[in-house]
Amino acid sequence: MPPRAAESSFTAHAVPLAELRACPHCDALHRLPQVQPRERAVCDRCGSVLIAPRADAFTRIFALAATSLILMGAAVFMPFLDLSASGLHNRASVLDAALAFSQGAMVPLSVAVAALIVVIPALRLMLILYTLAPLVAGRPVLSRARQAFRLADRLKPWSMAEIFVIGVAVALVKVAGLAMVTPGPAFWAFCALVLVTVLQDSFMDKEQIWQAIAGAEPANDAAEGAQP
Amino acid sequence: MTISARQAGLVGCLRCGRVHLPDVALCTRCGAALSSRDPNGLQRVWAWWLAGLLVYIPANLYPMLLTRTLTQRTESTIIGGAVELFQHGDAGIALIVFVASVVIPVGKFIAIAFLAMSLEKRHLMTEHAQHRLFAVVEFIGRWSMIDVFVVAILASLVRFDAVATINPGIAAVSFALSVAFTMQAAQSFDPRTIWDD
Ligand SMILES: [Zn+2]
Ligand SMILES: [Zn+2]
Numbered sequence: 001m002p003p004r005a006a007e008s009s010f011t012a013h014a015v016p017l018a019e020l021r022a023c024p025h026c027d028a029l030h031r032l033p034q035v036q037p038r039e040r041a042v043c044d045r046c047g048s049v050l051i052a053p054r055a056d057a058f059t060r061i062f063a064l065a066a067t068s069l070i071l072m073g074a075a076v077f078m079p080f081l082d083l084s085a086s087g088l089h090n091r092a093s094v095l096d097a098a099l100a101f102s103q104g105a106m107v108p109l110s111v112a113v114a115a116l117i118v119v120i121p122a123l124r125l126m127l128i129l130y131t132l133a134p135l136v137a138g139r140p141v142l143s144r145a146r147q148a149f150r151l152a153d154r155l156k157p158w159s160m161a162e163i164f165v166i167g168v169a170v171a172l173v174k175v176a177g178l179a180m181v182t183p184g185p186a187f188w189a190f191c192a193l194v195l196v197t198v199l200q201d202s203f204m205d206k207e208q209i210w211q212a213i214a215g216a217e218p219a220n221d222a223a224e225g226a227q228p
Numbered sequence: 229m230t231i232s233a234r235q236a237g238l239v240g241c242l243r244c245g246r247v248h249l250p251d252v253a254l255c256t257r258c259g260a261a262l263s264s265r266d267p268n269g270l271q272r273v274w275a276w277w278l279a280g281l282l283v284y285i286p287a288n289l290y291p292m293l294l295t296r297t298l299t300q301r302t303e304s305t306i307i308g309g310a311v312e313l314f315q316h317g318d319a320g321i322a323l324i325v326f327v328a329s330v331v332i333p334v335g336k337f338i339a340i341a342f343l344a345m346s347l348e349k350r351h352l353m354t355e356h357a358q359h360r361l362f363a364v365v366e367f368i369g370r371w372s373m374i375d376v377f378v379v380a381i382l383a384s385l386v387r388f389d390a391v392a393t394i395n396p397g398i399a400a401v402s403f404a405l406s407v408a409f410t411m412q413a414a415q416s417f418d419p420r421t422i423w424d425d
Contacts, residue, residue, distance in 0.1 A: 017238070017247050017248065017249070018246075020233075020238070020247040021240070021245040021246070021247060022232070022233035022238070022239075022240020022241070022245055022246075022247050023240070023245065024240070024241070024242050024243065024244075024245050024419075024420075025359065025419050025420070026232070026359065026419065026420055026422065026423045027232040027233050027234055027240055027420035027423060027424075028230045028231075028232055028233075028423070029230075029231055029232060029233045029235075029236055029238070029240070029247070044230050045230045045423065046356070046359050046423070050245065081381075081385060083385045083386065085388070085392075088388045088391060090385060090386070090387050090388060092381070092384040092385050092387075096384040097377070097380045097381050097384045098380065099384070100379070100380040100381075100383035100384040100396055101380065101383075101396050101400065101401075103395070105398070105401070106396060106398070106400070106401055108401075109376070109396075109400060109401050109404055112404060112408075113376065113377070113380055113404075116373065117377070146257075146258055146259045147259060149258070150258050150259060150260060153243065157366075157369075157370055157411060157415070158370075158411075160370060160373055160377075163370060163371055163373055163374050163377065164377050166371075166374055167374045167375075167376075167377030167378045167380075167381060168377075168381055170324075170325070170328075170374065170378050171377075171378045171381035171382050171385070173318075173321055174313075174378070174382065175382065175385065175386065177316075179386075181385070206244065207244070207245065210244045210246075210257055210258055213257075214257050
């Protein structure tokens with residue numbers, strides 16, 4: 001479906017504020033168009049996607065996020081990589097990789113690595129589940145759903161599970177000539193996690209989710225509707 | 229003709245796009261703090277940029293990896309690691325490592341500085357070019373963390389006490405900080421100012 005340019009020539013003051021959107025990338029003012037699922041509207045000026053709703057998006061995102069969380073659990077607690085060279089064996093888990101910096105002055109880096117590859121991705125998934133669970137069930141959102149989804153959005157650049165997987169691939173190439181590495185179930189869980197996350201992000205339209213949250217706020221529709 | 233929310237006397241939310249009257253402090257839809265333009269944004273970009281550059285220097289001077297085998301002890305820096313791969317005949321991999329750990333970090337410093345300067349000197353780049361460069365910087369910045377992860381994985385895997393061990397070097401800390409600081413620099417950027425006259 002070709003993207004549609006959102007309408008940008010109109011008299012701003014004749015339109016209710018709730019129907020206007022400012023492009024977060026260039027501030028161009030648009031009147032929010034009615035968009036069918038699988039269609040999308042892009043900014044007239046910079047081309048950024050303003051709205052791209054998908055049918056059944058919330059159910060799909062919820063299912064994929066729940067899957068990711070289970071895969072993350074498996075990735076942390078199962079064997080990750082097994083290295084063997086001339087009769088010697090060493091096994092490393094994902095947490096071992098994070099704890100690699102736990103000597104002396106580098107301890108903070110261990111904490112940071114654990115956060116970037118496990119804690120933040122898992123927290124982000126939980127926040128998305130918390131926000132979407134009531135929407136999937138057709139109920140009012142839970143308290144602080146706005147804060148939860150905003151935090152999930154903020155954490156996105158710091159959620160680096162997919163970068164870690166590419167890091168593993170590079171490390172394997174580096175030791176390939178010197179030792180034999182056997183990937184364990186946690187390795188495959190991590191790879192699956194990355195694929196599921198990519199799929200999940202393709203269903204995620206922030207405008208659609210913000211509209212749903214605003215429309216399902218418990219007894220507080222006044223804030224959205226009462227603007228001049 | 230396209231007008232901006234600012235030109236219409238309104239304030240758009242940077243997080244969700246909802247439009248507000250100028251006297252509203254928090255977005256009524258997502259709760260984010262509203263500002264028409266961040267007056268200190270550019271200063272924060274330069275501050276994070278400088279911090280990132282300062283810690284990037286020790287990241288290159290000190291070793292990233294300490295390798296100990298029965299017979300020898302070697303320390304390798306970021307550039308040293310790529311050169312070593314090249315000498316072992318793995319030119320393709322060496323090139324990837326060189327691009328990821330040298331070209332991209334250095335390119336990122338140049339790109340952020342160039343973007344910040346082009347906000348003051350408008351003739352440097354067109355608005356669309358700035359917009360695209362910013363998108364690239366935002367996308368690529370976090371991928372530099374790959375070097376830190378590679379060190380972590382190698383150090384946790386190669387642990388055969390007497391025979392061979394790999395330990396992380398202190399450069400890993402300053403490199404990780406440099407990546408985090410440049411990510412902060414990119415995030416401090418208010419992309420809407422690119423389009424202001
Ligand atoms: Zn735009
Ligand atoms: Zn907002």
